[in-house]
Amino acid sequence: MKFDNPEDIIQLTPEWKGERFPNGRPKVPDDILRRMRRITLEEAWSPLWHRNYDYQVETEFKSTQPDKTMVGRAVTAIFAPMRPDLHETLLKHGHEAENRKGFFNQWVIDSLQEDDVVVVDLFDKVYKGTFIGGNLATAIASRTKRGGAVIWGGIRDTQQIVNIENINVFYRGSDPTPIREVTMIGMNAPCQIGRAICLPGDIVLGTPAGVAFVPPHLAELTVVQAEKSQVRDIFGFLRLDEGRYSTAQIDSTWTLPIWQDFLSWMKQSPEAAEFRSLTWEEELEEARALEAKGPSNDARA
Structure with missing residues:
Protein backbone atom coordinates (compact mmCIF):
# COMPACT_ATOMS: atom_id res chain seq x y z
CA MET A 1 0.00 0.00 0.00
CA LYS A 2 0.92 3.66 -0.31
CA PHE A 3 -0.03 6.58 1.88
CA ASP A 4 -1.31 9.68 0.05
CA ASN A 5 -1.32 7.89 -3.31
CA PRO A 6 -2.13 10.21 -6.29
CA GLU A 7 -3.63 7.41 -8.40
CA ASP A 8 -6.05 6.48 -5.62
CA ILE A 9 -7.05 10.10 -4.97
CA ILE A 10 -7.75 10.79 -8.64
CA GLN A 11 -9.76 7.57 -8.90
CA LEU A 12 -11.84 8.55 -5.85
CA THR A 13 -12.68 12.04 -7.15
CA PRO A 14 -13.55 11.63 -10.86
CA GLU A 15 -16.27 14.30 -10.86
CA TRP A 16 -13.74 17.03 -10.14
CA LYS A 17 -12.56 18.44 -13.49
CA GLY A 18 -10.43 21.33 -12.24
CA GLU A 19 -6.89 21.85 -10.99
CA ARG A 20 -5.27 19.31 -8.66
CA PHE A 21 -2.36 19.29 -6.25
CA PRO A 22 0.67 17.13 -7.17
CA ASN A 23 -0.75 14.32 -5.02
CA GLY A 24 -4.00 14.36 -7.02
CA ARG A 25 -6.09 16.16 -4.41
CA PRO A 26 -8.73 18.48 -5.94
CA LYS A 27 -7.74 22.14 -5.66
CA VAL A 28 -10.94 24.16 -5.45
CA PRO A 29 -10.08 27.79 -6.35
CA ASP A 30 -9.17 30.22 -3.61
CA ASP A 31 -12.07 32.52 -4.52
CA ILE A 32 -14.59 29.75 -3.78
CA LEU A 33 -12.96 29.27 -0.37
CA ARG A 34 -13.19 33.03 0.26
CA ARG A 35 -16.88 33.08 -0.60
CA MET A 36 -17.53 29.89 1.40
CA ARG A 37 -16.39 31.70 4.56
CA ARG A 38 -19.52 33.88 4.37
CA ILE A 39 -22.12 31.09 4.39
CA THR A 40 -23.83 29.18 7.16
CA LEU A 41 -23.94 25.45 7.84
CA GLU A 42 -27.60 25.29 6.78
CA GLU A 43 -26.87 27.11 3.52
CA ALA A 44 -24.14 24.59 2.71
CA TRP A 45 -26.31 21.65 3.75
CA SER A 46 -29.32 22.45 1.57
CA PRO A 47 -27.89 21.99 -1.96
CA LEU A 48 -26.09 18.83 -0.83
CA TRP A 49 -29.21 17.37 0.75
CA HIS A 50 -31.26 18.03 -2.38
CA ARG A 51 -28.68 16.10 -4.44
CA ASN A 52 -28.79 13.02 -2.18
CA TYR A 53 -25.58 13.86 -0.31
CA ASP A 54 -27.26 13.04 2.98
CA TYR A 55 -24.19 12.40 5.15
CA GLN A 56 -22.03 15.49 4.79
CA VAL A 57 -22.65 17.19 8.15
CA GLU A 58 -21.62 16.40 11.72
CA THR A 59 -22.53 18.65 14.64
CA GLU A 60 -21.28 16.85 17.75
CA PHE A 61 -18.03 18.74 18.35
CA LYS A 62 -16.26 21.03 20.73
CA SER A 63 -14.30 23.88 19.17
CA THR A 64 -11.27 25.91 20.20
CA GLN A 65 -12.71 29.01 18.48
CA PRO A 66 -16.47 28.47 18.81
CA ASP A 67 -17.47 31.84 17.33
CA LYS A 68 -15.29 31.58 14.21
CA THR A 69 -15.86 29.99 10.82
CA MET A 70 -13.15 27.75 9.36
CA VAL A 71 -12.85 26.88 5.67
CA GLY A 72 -10.23 24.79 3.89
CA ARG A 73 -9.41 21.84 1.67
CA ALA A 74 -9.51 18.46 3.41
CA VAL A 75 -6.44 16.33 4.07
CA THR A 76 -7.76 13.11 5.59
CA ALA A 77 -6.28 10.57 7.98
CA ILE A 78 -7.86 7.30 9.12
CA PHE A 79 -6.76 5.53 12.29
CA ALA A 80 -7.56 2.14 13.82
CA PRO A 81 -6.77 0.51 17.18
CA MET A 82 -3.20 -0.73 17.24
CA ARG A 83 -2.45 -4.29 16.17
CA PRO A 84 1.32 -4.84 16.65
CA ASP A 85 2.13 -6.57 13.36
CA LEU A 86 0.14 -4.10 11.23
CA HIS A 87 1.45 -1.15 13.25
CA GLU A 88 5.10 -2.03 12.75
CA THR A 89 4.60 -2.85 9.06
CA LEU A 90 2.94 0.48 8.26
CA LEU A 91 5.28 2.55 10.40
CA LYS A 92 8.30 0.87 8.76
CA HIS A 93 6.82 1.37 5.30
CA GLY A 94 6.32 5.08 5.92
CA HIS A 95 9.81 5.57 7.30
CA GLU A 96 11.74 3.47 4.78
CA ALA A 97 9.70 3.43 1.56
CA GLU A 98 8.22 6.93 1.76
CA ASN A 99 10.93 8.70 3.81
CA ARG A 100 8.48 10.01 6.40
CA LYS A 101 9.63 11.24 9.81
CA GLY A 102 8.19 10.74 13.29
CA PHE A 103 4.79 9.28 14.15
CA PHE A 104 1.73 8.98 11.91
CA ASN A 105 0.14 12.28 12.99
CA GLN A 106 3.36 14.11 12.13
CA TRP A 107 3.30 12.65 8.61
CA VAL A 108 -0.10 14.20 8.01
CA ILE A 109 0.80 17.61 9.40
CA ASP A 110 4.06 17.70 7.45
CA SER A 111 2.03 17.39 4.22
CA LEU A 112 -0.21 20.41 4.85
CA GLN A 113 -0.38 23.46 2.60
CA GLU A 114 -2.02 26.86 2.87
CA ASP A 115 -5.80 26.70 3.41
CA ASP A 116 -5.76 22.99 4.27
CA VAL A 117 -7.79 21.40 7.07
CA VAL A 118 -6.77 18.10 8.66
CA VAL A 119 -9.75 15.72 8.92
CA VAL A 120 -9.00 12.80 11.23
CA ASP A 121 -11.00 9.68 12.03
CA LEU A 122 -9.63 8.60 15.42
CA PHE A 123 -12.67 6.37 16.04
CA ASP A 124 -13.81 8.75 18.83
CA LYS A 125 -10.76 7.92 20.97
CA VAL A 126 -9.85 10.64 23.48
CA TYR A 127 -7.79 8.88 26.17
CA LYS A 128 -4.49 8.18 24.37
CA GLY A 129 -6.22 9.52 21.26
CA THR A 130 -4.93 13.08 21.23
CA PHE A 131 -4.01 13.81 17.61
CA ILE A 132 -2.46 17.19 18.37
CA GLY A 133 -1.10 19.22 21.27
CA GLY A 134 0.35 22.69 21.42
CA ASN A 135 3.36 22.01 19.18
CA LEU A 136 1.51 20.28 16.36
CA ALA A 137 -1.34 22.82 16.51
CA THR A 138 1.26 25.56 16.06
CA ALA A 139 2.64 23.65 13.06
CA ILE A 140 -0.87 23.43 11.56
CA ALA A 141 -1.30 27.19 12.02
CA SER A 142 2.05 27.90 10.41
CA ARG A 143 1.42 25.68 7.39
CA THR A 144 -2.25 26.39 6.69
CA LYS A 145 -2.33 30.11 7.69
CA ARG A 146 -6.09 30.05 8.43
CA GLY A 147 -7.00 26.35 8.30
CA GLY A 148 -7.24 23.97 11.21
CA ALA A 149 -8.41 20.47 12.09
CA VAL A 150 -11.52 18.32 12.47
CA ILE A 151 -10.74 15.43 14.80
CA TRP A 152 -13.15 12.62 15.63
CA GLY A 153 -11.06 12.01 18.72
CA GLY A 154 -9.02 13.99 21.20
CA ILE A 155 -6.55 16.82 21.63
CA ARG A 156 -4.20 17.81 24.44
CA ASP A 157 -2.73 21.15 25.57
CA THR A 158 -6.15 22.67 25.03
CA GLN A 159 -5.33 25.83 27.00
CA GLN A 160 -2.45 26.48 24.60
CA ILE A 161 -4.40 25.69 21.44
CA VAL A 162 -7.26 28.08 22.23
CA ASN A 163 -4.74 30.92 22.16
CA ILE A 164 -3.68 30.17 18.57
CA GLU A 165 -5.87 32.68 16.78
CA ASN A 166 -5.44 31.79 13.11
CA ILE A 167 -6.73 28.20 13.28
CA ASN A 168 -9.81 26.45 14.57
CA VAL A 169 -9.92 22.89 15.87
CA PHE A 170 -13.10 20.84 16.10
CA TYR A 171 -12.65 17.87 18.42
CA ARG A 172 -14.53 15.40 20.60
CA GLY A 173 -12.69 15.78 23.91
CA SER A 174 -9.41 16.68 25.56
CA ASP A 175 -7.03 14.63 27.69
CA PRO A 176 -3.47 15.11 28.96
CA THR A 177 -2.29 11.74 27.60
CA PRO A 178 -0.19 11.60 24.41
CA ILE A 179 -1.37 9.65 21.37
CA ARG A 180 -0.82 5.92 21.88
CA GLU A 181 -2.07 2.51 20.70
CA VAL A 182 -3.33 3.72 17.32
CA THR A 183 -2.24 3.01 13.74
CA MET A 184 -2.88 5.13 10.68
CA ILE A 185 -4.33 2.88 8.00
CA GLY A 186 -5.05 5.54 5.39
CA MET A 187 -4.00 9.05 4.37
CA ASN A 188 -6.03 11.04 1.87
CA ALA A 189 -8.56 8.25 1.63
CA PRO A 190 -12.31 8.28 2.45
CA CYS A 191 -12.75 9.26 6.08
CA GLN A 192 -15.78 8.82 8.36
CA ILE A 193 -16.40 11.61 10.87
CA GLY A 194 -19.32 10.63 13.08
CA ARG A 195 -22.25 10.23 10.71
CA ALA A 196 -20.51 12.15 7.91
CA ILE A 197 -18.05 11.15 5.20
CA CYS A 198 -15.17 13.25 3.88
CA LEU A 199 -12.95 12.72 0.84
CA PRO A 200 -9.57 14.35 0.21
CA GLY A 201 -10.08 17.77 -1.34
CA ASP A 202 -13.57 18.27 0.09
CA ILE A 203 -14.17 21.81 1.28
CA VAL A 204 -14.46 21.75 5.06
CA LEU A 205 -16.83 24.36 6.47
CA GLY A 206 -16.53 24.56 10.25
CA THR A 207 -19.10 26.79 11.92
CA PRO A 208 -20.57 27.40 15.40
CA ALA A 209 -23.35 24.98 14.35
CA GLY A 210 -21.09 22.13 13.22
CA VAL A 211 -18.99 20.97 10.27
CA ALA A 212 -19.97 20.36 6.64
CA PHE A 213 -17.87 18.49 4.06
CA VAL A 214 -18.66 19.87 0.60
CA PRO A 215 -17.58 17.72 -2.38
CA PRO A 216 -15.27 19.77 -4.60
CA HIS A 217 -17.43 19.40 -7.72
CA LEU A 218 -20.35 20.89 -5.77
CA ALA A 219 -18.42 23.67 -4.02
CA GLU A 220 -19.19 26.47 -6.49
Whole structure:
Protein backbone atom coordinates (compact mmCIF):
# COMPACT_ATOMS: atom_id res chain seq x y z
CA MET A 1 0.00 0.00 0.00
CA LYS A 2 0.92 3.66 -0.31
CA PHE A 3 -0.03 6.58 1.88
CA ASP A 4 -1.31 9.68 0.05
CA ASN A 5 -1.32 7.89 -3.31
CA PRO A 6 -2.13 10.21 -6.29
CA GLU A 7 -3.63 7.41 -8.40
CA ASP A 8 -6.05 6.48 -5.62
CA ILE A 9 -7.05 10.10 -4.97
CA ILE A 10 -7.75 10.79 -8.64
CA GLN A 11 -9.76 7.57 -8.90
CA LEU A 12 -11.84 8.55 -5.85
CA THR A 13 -12.68 12.04 -7.15
CA PRO A 14 -13.55 11.63 -10.86
CA GLU A 15 -16.27 14.30 -10.86
CA TRP A 16 -13.74 17.03 -10.14
CA LYS A 17 -12.56 18.44 -13.49
CA GLY A 18 -10.43 21.33 -12.24
CA GLU A 19 -6.89 21.85 -10.99
CA ARG A 20 -5.27 19.31 -8.66
CA PHE A 21 -2.36 19.29 -6.25
CA PRO A 22 0.67 17.13 -7.17
CA ASN A 23 -0.75 14.32 -5.02
CA GLY A 24 -4.00 14.36 -7.02
CA ARG A 25 -6.09 16.16 -4.41
CA PRO A 26 -8.73 18.48 -5.94
CA LYS A 27 -7.74 22.14 -5.66
CA VAL A 28 -10.94 24.16 -5.45
CA PRO A 29 -10.08 27.79 -6.35
CA ASP A 30 -9.17 30.22 -3.61
CA ASP A 31 -12.07 32.52 -4.52
CA ILE A 32 -14.59 29.75 -3.78
CA LEU A 33 -12.96 29.27 -0.37
CA ARG A 34 -13.19 33.03 0.26
CA ARG A 35 -16.88 33.08 -0.60
CA MET A 36 -17.53 29.89 1.40
CA ARG A 37 -16.39 31.70 4.56
CA ARG A 38 -19.52 33.88 4.37
CA ILE A 39 -22.12 31.09 4.39
CA THR A 40 -23.83 29.18 7.16
CA LEU A 41 -23.94 25.45 7.84
CA GLU A 42 -27.60 25.29 6.78
CA GLU A 43 -26.87 27.11 3.52
CA ALA A 44 -24.14 24.59 2.71
CA TRP A 45 -26.31 21.65 3.75
CA SER A 46 -29.32 22.45 1.57
CA PRO A 47 -27.89 21.99 -1.96
CA LEU A 48 -26.09 18.83 -0.83
CA TRP A 49 -29.21 17.37 0.75
CA HIS A 50 -31.26 18.03 -2.38
CA ARG A 51 -28.68 16.10 -4.44
CA ASN A 52 -28.79 13.02 -2.18
CA TYR A 53 -25.58 13.86 -0.31
CA ASP A 54 -27.26 13.04 2.98
CA TYR A 55 -24.19 12.40 5.15
CA GLN A 56 -22.03 15.49 4.79
CA VAL A 57 -22.65 17.19 8.15
CA GLU A 58 -21.62 16.40 11.72
CA THR A 59 -22.53 18.65 14.64
CA GLU A 60 -21.28 16.85 17.75
CA PHE A 61 -18.03 18.74 18.35
CA LYS A 62 -16.26 21.03 20.73
CA SER A 63 -14.30 23.88 19.17
CA THR A 64 -11.27 25.91 20.20
CA GLN A 65 -12.71 29.01 18.48
CA PRO A 66 -16.47 28.47 18.81
CA ASP A 67 -17.47 31.84 17.33
CA LYS A 68 -15.29 31.58 14.21
CA THR A 69 -15.86 29.99 10.82
CA MET A 70 -13.15 27.75 9.36
CA VAL A 71 -12.85 26.88 5.67
CA GLY A 72 -10.23 24.79 3.89
CA ARG A 73 -9.41 21.84 1.67
CA ALA A 74 -9.51 18.46 3.41
CA VAL A 75 -6.44 16.33 4.07
CA THR A 76 -7.76 13.11 5.59
CA ALA A 77 -6.28 10.57 7.98
CA ILE A 78 -7.86 7.30 9.12
CA PHE A 79 -6.76 5.53 12.29
CA ALA A 80 -7.56 2.14 13.82
CA PRO A 81 -6.77 0.51 17.18
CA MET A 82 -3.20 -0.73 17.24
CA ARG A 83 -2.45 -4.29 16.17
CA PRO A 84 1.32 -4.84 16.65
CA ASP A 85 2.13 -6.57 13.36
CA LEU A 86 0.14 -4.10 11.23
CA HIS A 87 1.45 -1.15 13.25
CA GLU A 88 5.10 -2.03 12.75
CA THR A 89 4.60 -2.85 9.06
CA LEU A 90 2.94 0.48 8.26
CA LEU A 91 5.28 2.55 10.40
CA LYS A 92 8.30 0.87 8.76
CA HIS A 93 6.82 1.37 5.30
CA GLY A 94 6.32 5.08 5.92
CA HIS A 95 9.81 5.57 7.30
CA GLU A 96 11.74 3.47 4.78
CA ALA A 97 9.70 3.43 1.56
CA GLU A 98 8.22 6.93 1.76
CA ASN A 99 10.93 8.70 3.81
CA ARG A 100 8.48 10.01 6.40
CA LYS A 101 9.63 11.24 9.81
CA GLY A 102 8.19 10.74 13.29
CA PHE A 103 4.79 9.28 14.15
CA PHE A 104 1.73 8.98 11.91
CA ASN A 105 0.14 12.28 12.99
CA GLN A 106 3.36 14.11 12.13
CA TRP A 107 3.30 12.65 8.61
CA VAL A 108 -0.10 14.20 8.01
CA ILE A 109 0.80 17.61 9.40
CA ASP A 110 4.06 17.70 7.45
CA SER A 111 2.03 17.39 4.22
CA LEU A 112 -0.21 20.41 4.85
CA GLN A 113 -0.38 23.46 2.60
CA GLU A 114 -2.02 26.86 2.87
CA ASP A 115 -5.80 26.70 3.41
CA ASP A 116 -5.76 22.99 4.27
CA VAL A 117 -7.79 21.40 7.07
CA VAL A 118 -6.77 18.10 8.66
CA VAL A 119 -9.75 15.72 8.92
CA VAL A 120 -9.00 12.80 11.23
CA ASP A 121 -11.00 9.68 12.03
CA LEU A 122 -9.63 8.60 15.42
CA PHE A 123 -12.67 6.37 16.04
CA ASP A 124 -13.81 8.75 18.83
CA LYS A 125 -10.76 7.92 20.97
CA VAL A 126 -9.85 10.64 23.48
CA TYR A 127 -7.79 8.88 26.17
CA LYS A 128 -4.49 8.18 24.37
CA GLY A 129 -6.22 9.52 21.26
CA THR A 130 -4.93 13.08 21.23
CA PHE A 131 -4.01 13.81 17.61
CA ILE A 132 -2.46 17.19 18.37
CA GLY A 133 -1.10 19.22 21.27
CA GLY A 134 0.35 22.69 21.42
CA ASN A 135 3.36 22.01 19.18
CA LEU A 136 1.51 20.28 16.36
CA ALA A 137 -1.34 22.82 16.51
CA THR A 138 1.26 25.56 16.06
CA ALA A 139 2.64 23.65 13.06
CA ILE A 140 -0.87 23.43 11.56
CA ALA A 141 -1.30 27.19 12.02
CA SER A 142 2.05 27.90 10.41
CA ARG A 143 1.42 25.68 7.39
CA THR A 144 -2.25 26.39 6.69
CA LYS A 145 -2.33 30.11 7.69
CA ARG A 146 -6.09 30.05 8.43
CA GLY A 147 -7.00 26.35 8.30
CA GLY A 148 -7.24 23.97 11.21
CA ALA A 149 -8.41 20.47 12.09
CA VAL A 150 -11.52 18.32 12.47
CA ILE A 151 -10.74 15.43 14.80
CA TRP A 152 -13.15 12.62 15.63
CA GLY A 153 -11.06 12.01 18.72
CA GLY A 154 -9.02 13.99 21.20
CA ILE A 155 -6.55 16.82 21.63
CA ARG A 156 -4.20 17.81 24.44
CA ASP A 157 -2.73 21.15 25.57
CA THR A 158 -6.15 22.67 25.03
CA GLN A 159 -5.33 25.83 27.00
CA GLN A 160 -2.45 26.48 24.60
CA ILE A 161 -4.40 25.69 21.44
CA VAL A 162 -7.26 28.08 22.23
CA ASN A 163 -4.74 30.92 22.16
CA ILE A 164 -3.68 30.17 18.57
CA GLU A 165 -5.87 32.68 16.78
CA ASN A 166 -5.44 31.79 13.11
CA ILE A 167 -6.73 28.20 13.28
CA ASN A 168 -9.81 26.45 14.57
CA VAL A 169 -9.92 22.89 15.87
CA PHE A 170 -13.10 20.84 16.10
CA TYR A 171 -12.65 17.87 18.42
CA ARG A 172 -14.53 15.40 20.60
CA GLY A 173 -12.69 15.78 23.91
CA SER A 174 -9.41 16.68 25.56
CA ASP A 175 -7.03 14.63 27.69
CA PRO A 176 -3.47 15.11 28.96
CA THR A 177 -2.29 11.74 27.60
CA PRO A 178 -0.19 11.60 24.41
CA ILE A 179 -1.37 9.65 21.37
CA ARG A 180 -0.82 5.92 21.88
CA GLU A 181 -2.07 2.51 20.70
CA VAL A 182 -3.33 3.72 17.32
CA THR A 183 -2.24 3.01 13.74
CA MET A 184 -2.88 5.13 10.68
CA ILE A 185 -4.33 2.88 8.00
CA GLY A 186 -5.05 5.54 5.39
CA MET A 187 -4.00 9.05 4.37
CA ASN A 188 -6.03 11.04 1.87
CA ALA A 189 -8.56 8.25 1.63
CA PRO A 190 -12.31 8.28 2.45
CA CYS A 191 -12.75 9.26 6.08
CA GLN A 192 -15.78 8.82 8.36
CA ILE A 193 -16.40 11.61 10.87
CA GLY A 194 -19.32 10.63 13.08
CA ARG A 195 -22.25 10.23 10.71
CA ALA A 196 -20.51 12.15 7.91
CA ILE A 197 -18.05 11.15 5.20
CA CYS A 198 -15.17 13.25 3.88
CA LEU A 199 -12.95 12.72 0.84
CA PRO A 200 -9.57 14.35 0.21
CA GLY A 201 -10.08 17.77 -1.34
CA ASP A 202 -13.57 18.27 0.09
CA ILE A 203 -14.17 21.81 1.28
CA VAL A 204 -14.46 21.75 5.06
CA LEU A 205 -16.83 24.36 6.47
CA GLY A 206 -16.53 24.56 10.25
CA THR A 207 -19.10 26.79 11.92
CA PRO A 208 -20.57 27.40 15.40
CA ALA A 209 -23.35 24.98 14.35
CA GLY A 210 -21.09 22.13 13.22
CA VAL A 211 -18.99 20.97 10.27
CA ALA A 212 -19.97 20.36 6.64
CA PHE A 213 -17.87 18.49 4.06
CA VAL A 214 -18.66 19.87 0.60
CA PRO A 215 -17.58 17.72 -2.38
CA PRO A 216 -15.27 19.77 -4.60
CA HIS A 217 -17.43 19.40 -7.72
CA LEU A 218 -20.35 20.89 -5.77
CA ALA A 219 -18.42 23.67 -4.02
CA GLU A 220 -19.19 26.47 -6.49
CA LEU A 221 -22.83 25.44 -6.75
CA THR A 222 -23.10 25.41 -2.95
CA VAL A 223 -21.63 28.90 -2.67
CA VAL A 224 -23.83 30.31 -5.42
CA GLN A 225 -27.00 28.83 -3.91
CA ALA A 226 -26.01 30.19 -0.49
CA GLU A 227 -25.31 33.66 -1.86
CA LYS A 228 -28.64 33.69 -3.68
CA SER A 229 -30.38 32.78 -0.45
CA GLN A 230 -28.52 35.49 1.44
CA VAL A 231 -29.27 38.32 -0.97
CA ARG A 232 -32.91 37.31 -1.31
CA ASP A 233 -33.18 37.40 2.47
CA ILE A 234 -31.68 40.90 2.57
CA PHE A 235 -34.23 42.09 0.01
CA GLY A 236 -37.10 40.21 1.66
CA PHE A 237 -36.39 41.59 5.14
CA LEU A 238 -36.21 45.12 3.69
CA ARG A 239 -39.50 44.87 1.83
CA LEU A 240 -41.26 43.27 4.80
CA ASP A 241 -40.02 46.08 7.03
CA GLU A 242 -41.35 48.60 4.52
CA GLY A 243 -44.70 46.78 4.43
CA ARG A 244 -44.56 46.46 0.65
CA TYR A 245 -45.18 42.70 0.60
CA SER A 246 -46.77 40.17 2.93
CA THR A 247 -44.84 37.32 4.52
CA ALA A 248 -46.77 34.91 2.29
CA GLN A 249 -45.53 36.72 -0.81
CA ILE A 250 -41.91 36.70 0.35
CA ASP A 251 -41.85 33.17 1.79
CA SER A 252 -43.43 31.43 -1.21
CA THR A 253 -42.64 31.39 -4.94
CA TRP A 254 -42.04 34.96 -6.10
CA THR A 255 -44.24 36.40 -8.82
CA LEU A 256 -42.73 38.16 -11.82
CA PRO A 257 -43.39 41.68 -10.41
CA ILE A 258 -41.50 40.77 -7.22
CA TRP A 259 -38.61 39.44 -9.28
CA GLN A 260 -38.55 42.64 -11.31
CA ASP A 261 -38.52 44.69 -8.12
CA PHE A 262 -35.72 42.52 -6.74
CA LEU A 263 -33.55 42.84 -9.85
CA SER A 264 -34.01 46.60 -9.89
CA TRP A 265 -32.96 46.72 -6.25
CA MET A 266 -29.96 44.46 -7.03
CA LYS A 267 -28.65 47.01 -9.56
CA GLN A 268 -28.96 49.99 -7.22
CA SER A 269 -28.57 48.94 -3.61
CA PRO A 270 -25.12 49.10 -1.96
CA GLU A 271 -26.17 46.07 0.11
CA ALA A 272 -26.36 44.02 -3.09
CA ALA A 273 -22.99 45.09 -4.51
CA GLU A 274 -21.07 41.94 -3.55
CA PHE A 275 -23.78 39.72 -5.08
CA ARG A 276 -24.05 41.35 -8.52
CA SER A 277 -22.07 38.61 -10.25
CA LEU A 278 -24.96 36.20 -9.63
CA THR A 279 -27.28 35.38 -12.53
CA TRP A 280 -31.02 34.82 -12.25
CA GLU A 281 -32.17 33.60 -15.67
CA GLU A 282 -33.45 30.25 -14.41
CA GLU A 283 -35.52 31.88 -11.68
CA LEU A 284 -36.90 34.47 -14.12
CA GLU A 285 -37.92 31.77 -16.59
CA GLU A 286 -39.88 30.00 -13.86
CA ALA A 287 -41.57 33.28 -12.88
CA ARG A 288 -42.47 34.03 -16.51
CA ALA A 289 -43.92 30.54 -16.89
CA LEU A 290 -46.10 31.04 -13.82
CA GLU A 291 -47.20 34.45 -15.08
CA ALA A 292 -48.22 32.94 -18.40
CA LYS A 293 -50.47 30.41 -16.70
CA GLY A 294 -52.72 33.13 -15.35
CA PRO A 295 -54.05 34.66 -12.10
CA SER A 296 -54.92 31.38 -10.38
CA ASN A 297 -51.26 30.41 -10.36
CA ASP A 298 -50.22 33.88 -9.18
CA ALA A 299 -52.62 33.54 -6.25
CA ARG A 300 -51.22 30.15 -5.37
CA ALA A 301 -47.64 31.54 -5.53
